[in-house]
Amino acid sequence: MTSLTTEAGAAGAEAPAAPARALAAQTRGLRKVFGRTVAVDSVDLDVPAGAVVGVLGPNGSGKTTVIRMLLGLCRPTAGSVSLLGASMPDGAGSVLPHVGALVEGPGFHPFLSGRENLLRCAAFEPLLPSSRIVSTVDDALDRVGLADAARRAYRGYSLGMKQRLGLAAALLVPRRLVVLDEPTNGLDPAGTREVRRIVGELHAAGSTVLVSSHLLAEVEATCTHVAVLQAGVVVAQGELAGLLAGDQPVLEVATPSVDLALATLRAAGVPARACRGGVEAELLGTPPAAVVEALVLAGVPVSEARRRRAGLEELFAALTEEGGA
């Protein structure tokens, strides 16, 4: 576990981006205890500015608790939170105007219409001049596809529509950081694509995005960075590409002459073992091309060679199942 995190960190450092990128949010030694339950423990989370960070974890792993502490909604039992350079929760007043958030599902008043709810949110939004409230609200409703249902009471909204309204509230004004807790909950496939598009647009515009999700494909498709939480502890974090590549540097070679292949690789000093339909060579410092060349020169018929790239799903399963055991 530890080795993976280190490896991922190393891979992240090699990335072409600036070596010491500014952090939009950072937690150190974060801990939250509710009664006798330790919800979150020693969480050191880094959210690089401009990144799209996916927070992954099974239900009850502490994702939402970390996000709530990050936003100053609740006070950590121990540890520190820095958000856009301000210490939270005390700096909430100065940084939260630049932060849009959808936490623990959308929260609105059932007796008001979607538009009235959003007008109420807008009235409390520091960066919104009073003269622009109405046009901003109508634009926001348009953007999330709720213009037609804007004047219907919120209590009649479907789960997906409620989620869209929550998104609209989080994106009322341009934000430097957007925090979305399970944004695709209850959305249909079109809505999910829409969220992905919105996250992409925010990323392109230079905003930092923090998304928590249990939908791995979602995170894999939209995120540049990932943090995996398990039972309140961060078990891995870093750039998505680094984490995935750092997982299993293995070359799968399909060949009928398994014995010859194994002998050749052993002679070449490459650890290898037989597998179904061929051999697996561990690429510890050996470039894949060199492995294939050695095999071919030794007369091993190579029908296919493929670097095994673990999907986020396998990585996630490996991390969380091991951690839980």
Place this chain on the structure above:
Amino acid sequence: MTTMAGATAAPLHRMLRSELRWAFRRPRTIVALALLSALPVAIGVGVVLAGGPQGEHGESLIAQVAGNGLVLPIAALSAAIFLLLPLVVSMSAADALAGESVHGTLRGLLLAPVGRIRLVVVKSFGVLAVTTAAVLLIAAVGVVTGLVVVGDGGDGVLTLSGTSLPVLPALWRVALAALWTIVQLSAIGAVALAVSSVTEHPLVVLAVTVGGLIFTGVLTAIPAMDWLEPVLLPTGWSAIADVLRDPVPWDQLLSSSYRAGCYLLIGWSLTLARMVTRDA
């Protein structure tokens, strides 16, 4: 990283206006106010149907209403202050914090961000607005009903002291009674808001506030508990009849207002202390 630009809080008047719209758009606020305004009408109609002044009416305010229309708003307030008005006030306080919390909207306000102290100010304003609206509505409907249904008896208002007041000074007495009622109810509102800040169940606020009132009512009925009376809020509530004496005896009106002020201060401080640290 660019420097933080722009305001850190929305203009206060904008937040207050939004809070007002929210409080008065709520169906149950509208229904409660409508029902409250029916109270003076019911009293007025009842008194007229009962057929004018009857034998020994003593100092009962309702009995005084007969042929004495401008007593009606004061009688209605004195009848409503024991249960109906506290119910409406605690309902509004329950919605203010516990209700926002249960709908997940308290989080939204804190994230906007509305500073936590400012939030208590905005919420207190909302509760005070509903309280004031409820009291003024009873008073206004009471005045109209009193003048139209009951009539002013020809020579103004007969005071409890036996003198009679012209209409204009009598209206000032009604205003005084309304103001005094608002002060008493603000104390209840502050305590209810404090309860509202510790729970996310609006019903708990209602139960604690109204239950507390009933409990103090029971305490005042027990002679052995007499020593508690100076600290119980309803102890001074009979003082509202004093506005109908000539001249007005101020001591009871003032001491009950002072007591309400203490409750207001304690309730508001507890709300503030709780909201500053509350996890949302």
